Amino acid sequence: MSVTKNSIFRFLSSLGLAIFLLSFIAFGSIFGTIIKQKANVEEYLSTYSETTYRVIKYIGLDDVFHSYWFITAIALFAINLTLCSFNRFSILIKTSEKMVLPDENALANMPESFRVDGKNIENTIETIKKSYKTVYEKEDGLILQKGTISRYGVYIIHGSILVILTGSLIGLIFGFKGYMVLQKGEVKDYVISRGGSSKKIPLGFSLRCKDFQASFYPNGTPKDYVSKVEVLENGKAIMDREIRVNSPLSYRGINIYQSSYESSPSFLFNIAGERVMLGERETYERDGFFMMVMRFVNSIHNFGPGVLVAYLEQGEPKSTWFLRDVQRLKEQKILGFDIKLEDIKENLFTGLEITSDPGVWVVWTGFALILFGLYANFFVYFRKIYIRYTSDGLSVAGVAFKNKEAFRDEFEKLKVKVFGNGS
């Protein structure tokens, strides 16, 4: 029984599994970039045959990063990484406990070593202690170290990957992603979920859009989107902020981002003395007269903006253009009604991305840790210096397991420091 348990543990904590899983995740991800993700059936069928589409759907290649096999691979990888680090860490602790000063012969045989005679003993120890940390000091000698952190670099890196995965899991479980479209003056207290089920999520407070502005560079590319937003608690305004791209608003753990905007025009008509505001596709009916705003065009042959209006004449659909800037087409008589296009208003809607992610600080911590770990692992190296008292003075030797050339230079400099004092 314990044999199989052991072999399962060994398999789960093996580097082979890690390499396999990482390759699998990388390879699987490729499909997630070359096959369109989360598109609708028609889009897939326009590119692939029906059989191919069925295969794609069956394996989950239409949503790779949320498919059961991708998530399983990441979960297995997290387990593998935990066990693997645990294993190696216990080995490291066992080996670092041993603090044995090698004998004189062994020291002399180390790649870097020198001897010091009687009068220089204190001076030498003093000098070396200045730049190395003493980890062992007894009557036979000393052991000093530097760059100890580099020995933990690998564990910091691996640990921080687990921290990042934990943070993203927290976000997935306790957070949400949604959006809100607000017209100027409008107030809303919920967001529409971005997940598959576009359900309403209550925010616990309300947002009011006081103003939205989009500005553009002379060449037409967008320059700035700004929403002036008011946060309302129980109907009372408690905060006033501008939200821009790259400058979100954070309130009660909920982040509000400027993500897009929409614009839709509305038209002020004067229909036989009655002023009505109509949007695109909106209809008007009175005394058997029926009209509908069909289409808006920003500029018709340099004549300015125009609206196509449809109406019914004895059951037959007819249509005509109203042009705001052309007097003759601004006012028209239709079926005995005087109809005038008085104004066209641009209604801007701001598109806000609203998310809550309580795990994001865990992820940031993981990011900071991984960078520190990478630094410790690749740019710091571990070296040890042994000092042994001998009958006529000191025997000093040093070892580095990585970066031996750099250590040789360092050791040479140390020698100069030690002997420089005497000569």
Next chain:
Amino acid sequence: MDHKILGTVTILYLFVFFLHLLYFAVKKERIISFMWTTLYITLMLHTAGLVARWIESYRLGIGHAPLSNYYESLIFYAWCISLMLVVLRKRLTFPIITMFASLAALFLIGYASISPSVDRKIQPLIPALQSNWLHIHVITCFLAYAAFIISFTCGFLYFINWRHIIPPKETLEDINYRSVVVGFPMLSAGILTGSVWAHYAWGSYWSWDPKETWSLITWIIYALFLHARFTRGWRGKRIAILSIIGFLSVIFTYFGVNFILSGLHSYAS
């Protein structure tokens, strides 16, 4: 102004390449030390070109570092390569490696200056790019890409047998490994800064956008490279092949994603 300077820089990279060829023809060490001097001057002038473009963008009332569109990224990539060569000079004692790397810089800057499909105008920043994260993100990513080009060169040369020109296999492997050691943390920093930026700009630190995904694939390949070497003790051919695959992934992350796949990074094309 900036185009004139960068034009001269292109010619200088060409000259650096010819100096290498000349060296292989006559084998005089003095040519190589002259080549390094030329490369230093080229790098300085290249820097001046970037600064000139920066200043020019302020004169146009746009005002941003030249790190924002495809053209600027190509020019900056070339700059990172020569910076990497100068920084690693002590290790790069074999002219064949500097030749390939400077050839890559020449190719990048030449393509950027000549190709009709590359827009060379200074463009204003769209709202998503107006962030200080832009600089650190682009700088770390391209320094990583530059290190990986050196790694790739070593991996590629491993399979070529020109006597007296190709350095010994162990040296190639050593330089290959050392450049990955520089590139991997840089790529990590590039991905992480991009991720933090995405959080502040789009509201999500990771959205499996093709560029993000491919950068992760590249990261995984180089992580495998390091593990294969360290823990598995892989040496020689297999390591060389991994560094070639890694660089192919870099190329796809940089170019392929821009042209073949669409996504949030589409302003880079």
